[in-house]
Amino acid sequence: MSEGTGIEGFIRSNLVSFDGYSARESPETLETKLEVPVENVIKLDANENPYGCSPRVNRALATCPDLNIYPDAGQTELRELLAGYTGIGAEHIVAGSGSGDLIDLILRLLVEPGDEVIACVPAFTMFRFSTRMYGGRLIEVSRDKDFAVSVSAVKAATSKRTKIILVDNPNNPTGNLTCQSDILEIVDSGLPVLVDEAYVEFAGETVVPLVSQYKNLIVLRTFSKWAGLAGLRVGYGIFPPEIANYLMKIKLPYSVNMAAIVAVRESLKDIDYLMDNVMAIIAERDRLFRELKKIKFLTPFPSRANFILCSVRDGLASEFHQKLQRKGILVRYFDTPRLRNSIRISVGKPEHTDALIKALRETEEEING
Numbered sequence: 001m002s003e004g005t006g007i008e009g010f011i012r013s014n015l016v017s018f019d020g021y022s023a024r025e026s027p028e029t030l031e032t033k034l035e036v037p038v039e040n041v042i043k044l045d046a047n048e049n050p051y052g053c054s055p056r057v058n059r060a061l062a063t064c065p066d067l068n069i070y071p072d073a074g075q076t077e078l079r080e081l082l083a084g085y086t087g088i089g090a091e092h093i094v095a096g097s098g099s100g101d102l103i104d105l106i107l108r109l110l111v112e113p114g115d116e117v118i119a120c121v122p123a124f125t126m127f128r129f130s131t132r133m134y135g136g137r138l139i140e141v142s143r144d145k146d147f148a149v150s151v152s153a154v155k156a157a158t159s160k161r162t163k164i165i166l167v168d169n170p171n172n173p174t175g176n177l178t179c180q181s182d183i184l185e186i187v188d189s190g191l192p193v194l195v196d197e198a199y200v201e202f203a204g205e206t207v208v209p210l211v212s213q214y215k216n217l218i219v220l221r222t223f224s225k226w227a228g229l230a231g232l233r234v235g236y237g238i239f240p241p242e243i244a245n246y247l248m249k250i251k252l253p254y255s256v257n258m259a260a261i262v263a264v265r266e267s268l269k270d271i272d273y274l275m276d277n278v279m280a281i282i283a284e285r286d287r288l289f290r291e292l293k294k295i296k297f298l299t300p301f302p303s304r305a306n307f308i309l310c311s312v313r314d315g316l317a318s319e320f321h322q323k324l325q326r327k328g329i330l331v332r333y334f335d336t337p338r339l340r341n342s343i344r345i346s347v348g349k350p351e352h353t354d355a356l357i358k359a360l361r362e363t364e365e366e367i368n369g
Contacts, residue, residue, distance in 0.1 A: 198222045
């Protein structure tokens with residue numbers, strides 16, 4: 001290294017000012033800011049499943065004899081299991097360490113420096129992260145006032161450098177669905193279209209059966225939300241077989257660990273139990289929405305996912321967020337252009353809703369003086 005040359009001189013230029021992904025803080029890191037013990041924190045900031053995974057998963061992992069063995073790099077059993085769950089052939093499926101891993105893999109395959117990626121914003125922030133990672137340019141197409149996708153605006157935003165169009169469905173962080181006809185109109189552009197269905201089990205609407213009919217339609221799913229496996233990081237994509245073959249070539253060999261494979265196997269043997277939890281979350285989502293509408297500072301938006309986005313009046317979102325945090329209730333705060341002064345609340349158990357609403361009312365009284 002020549003004198004006066006720092007290590008940054010060797011770092012890729014597009015990453016020198018890279019901000020990274022804004023992950024949620026763990027309760028332990030906030031201990032000094034809390035008025036309650038860490039073990040009493042109610043975590044409603046990351047859309048995790050409050051009921052956890054299937055008991056079968058815990059039992060199987062406690063007795064798994066194969067954790068010293070590398071998993072199958074070809075994902076043979078895992079792809080067959082997922083084929084049985086989705087009803088689409090294993091040749092369409094590639095799994096990864098969470099759907100974020102697959103977003104990264106897809107953009108690694110498609111995007112070169114200067115290429116464009118279209119996202120319908122507000123959208124999942126991982127899209128921006130991976131686009132910048134590969135030197136691409138994220139083209140943000142704003143949703144309308146109700147957060148619906150404008151198909152005409154998406155089409156108008158495409159160019160010769162567009163490599164992929166990204167659509168969350170249901171959308172994160174707004175919770176609304178894009179109708180199938182609008183998605184197919186975008187697919188008819190001929191460009192690769194990625195539909196992220198991370199919350200599909202809560203919404204009940206999917207475009208997965210259409211993947212076999214289109215050579216440019218990709219669907220992503222995850223076990224983090226409905227199956228309570230966020231900590232094990234397992235997601236999967238449903239692709240045209242040609243794309244799946246390329247991804248299998250370029251992915252890291254052991255991208256899904258043995259514990260995650262065991263967890264998927266056992267989860268799919270316990271679908272009734274897990275879907276009962278999903279139905280409980282949906283029922284609680286509807287109750288939470290009704291209760292949030294009673295808080296005069298909040299305007300909640302209808303959701304088909306396991307969270308509810310709220311606009312906070314009078315510029316008080318940051319104050320609400322901080323006061324709730326001190327009371328031991330963690331929610332997600334947004335201050336981006338389309339989500340200025342907003343919070344997103346994950347759906348918890350009924351007792352979590354009760355504690356949240358009580359804290360919101362206390363906060364409302366504190367602000368009113």
